[in-house]
Amino acid sequence: MSRGNTRQRIQDVALELFAERGYEKTSLREIAEHLGVTKAALYYHFKTKEDLVTSLFEDLVLGPADEVITWAEAHQPTSLETKLEILNRYSECISNAFPLVRFMHENQAALRELSIGELMKQRILTLLELIKDQDAALSDQVRCASALFTMHSTFFTLQGTDADQEEKRKAALEVAQDLVTAAHHGAGSPSGT
Amino acid sequence: MSRGNTRQRIQDVALELFAERGYEKTSLREIAEHLGVTKAALYYHFKTKEDLVTSLFEDLVLGPADEVITWAEAHQPTSLETKLEILNRYSECISNAFPLVRFMHENQAALRELSIGELMKQRILTLLELIKDQDAALSDQVRCASALFTMHSTFFTLQGTDADQEEKRKAALEVAQDLVTAAHHGAGSPSGT
Amino acid sequence: MSRGNTRQRIQDVALELFAERGYEKTSLREIAEHLGVTKAALYYHFKTKEDLVTSLFEDLVLGPADEVITWAEAHQPTSLETKLEILNRYSECISNAFPLVRFMHENQAALRELSIGELMKQRILTLLELIKDQDAALSDQVRCASALFTMHSTFFTLQGTDADQEEKRKAALEVAQDLVTAAHHGAGSPSGT
Amino acid sequence: MSRGNTRQRIQDVALELFAERGYEKTSLREIAEHLGVTKAALYYHFKTKEDLVTSLFEDLVLGPADEVITWAEAHQPTSLETKLEILNRYSECISNAFPLVRFMHENQAALRELSIGELMKQRILTLLELIKDQDAALSDQVRCASALFTMHSTFFTLQGTDADQEEKRKAALEVAQDLVTAAHHGAGSPSGT
DNA sequence: GATGAATGAGGCTTCATTCAT
């Protein structure tokens, strides 16, 4: 019945529970029980609890995000079109790893103590740097940060809605792109004048 | 030096530590040690750990938010101007209780298991209902949710900046108001056409 | 029934079990069960298992040994008579803390990983330096080390004997003093010629 | 590269780690990792952890010690010269198995729970019986025990020294023989008179 | 000869909480 897929099954259940109940509240005992295995079995596949959560990010989101960053850095200086394409590509990463992104969004405090949290934060800050202008008005900087956050949070913000995953992705992407477009044109400063 | 203000001091330290290290990672022992008191002393002032965190929300954010909601519900049906004023008032609540909002934002998973978390979520959803149109395009619904999230997260998003608290508040408010304005005018649907 | 003496009772039982079954083999569960308390109660009185064993050495042997060292260092350069008096005083320390010394002797490997082990080792090496001549023949250095070891191990070496504690102490002291006397007179080098 | 010598390699690594970190603190995982094998591989060669440590004593020290005992028992009643020759022969056993003797000396508490520990203890007590007089003065019994302990511990007592193994062996042997000689002549009793 | 996968027992430690004083 169980071949070489136990590692995968552990990751699946862990992701589900982490997203559902939070990182700290999810114990390895719970994960093991959901799987019908012993706690010790988890330790055969993952060195620590942190190692387990780290593997989720590495397998689902870190690689894809790095691809976006690599692509973006090859297209500098960053035109508006490039920025919009960054958002587009990033929205696809996120959409594919949606429960993990939800987990990341809702457990920032817990992730801060994990080394993978630091790595993810760096990726997001790097994306932010690529999207915003260093010396833009404050409100335009907010627009760019907000664009990223919007994509991170939309999938579960729109939980009640009957829209499907792809519709949500497009809606979030549209809003994010509008925000970045406005920031790019310096919507912030003229309104201040 | 310290008279009957112990309760206050506990809240201050608790808020600081909760915001810094997260709800689950902050133990009552830590809080007590930071205060130079015994754990048991905390229990004289607060029935449980949950009671302590609840008191923070009640004292700092729940009341003010309810005032905004009460005001908003008295001004229905909601015109664009009303919506913008809701955002304005809410941004002031948030600005005053800034570390608690950060805590809320970064500990959503933990708060989900606490009854105060449910209460706060209701408030935010109520505000969202007042701001968005029930049958707006999906992207416009995202805009309104994003407006709220943007205000929640801006204060620590802009951590590195040298802007002061009030400047940040205004920048976040501007972005939020733009988003809601766009949503109000149905920016979403035409772009779909 | 139990007033402020719980800490003491924990130490007593811990010493007994540590000496009986070794440091690593003695679990805090066992100690707690022997006392009719919870494991958590131990942690109220001692921060860790290492802290518990450390307290034993500090309370029973470290202080007295330091007194011997202090006395010895005040009587430098060290005449033979002084050396013999060092042995005499040290034998009394040891005799009073006899089960702990047995524990130390039989758990050197375990103690090497504990910081108190390092401290105790330093004390013994210091005593050794005071007793032996830096440039004595190899066999005389062995004599001095042996003198110390002999006192450490005699109490349980002579376990079967019906002699009482004080007789054993005197016998060990006599042998140790003979060894140091021989070393002092350079018994080693002439026999080599 | 490695043919049928895996068993030997396991023993080598095990001895090294046991001596370094102690019996309890050394896990089979560690041993396996140092060898670049799986834990399960160890179980192909040794039935249990105890079996592994037992094999070390059997191969390195038990046989040679038994030879000494056999020789000694054939030379009863034991003259002083015989006693000195026992020490001489035993010192050679020990010198050859030096890390294992260090291990034995520093892990007495752990060995007490192992059947091989009991066996080794018996050998040493047997040697002690052969060396000392049943009804000697207490101090002379201490001398004989001390002679044995001295040889056990000298190799690592003299760790800092630049003397080579054989010089250390001779120094320890000299001290041990002096002690036994003194005991044989009843140095203890006249001093009591 | 050796591995991959798993187990059951048990280790140390921390936590929120209680209660007599």
Next chain:
DNA sequence: CATGAATGAAGCCTCATTCAT
């Protein structure tokens, strides 16, 4: 108002060991 002492539950993790392949 607050402490000292303690508890019960649970946490993460490691260990020696087994067994099918």
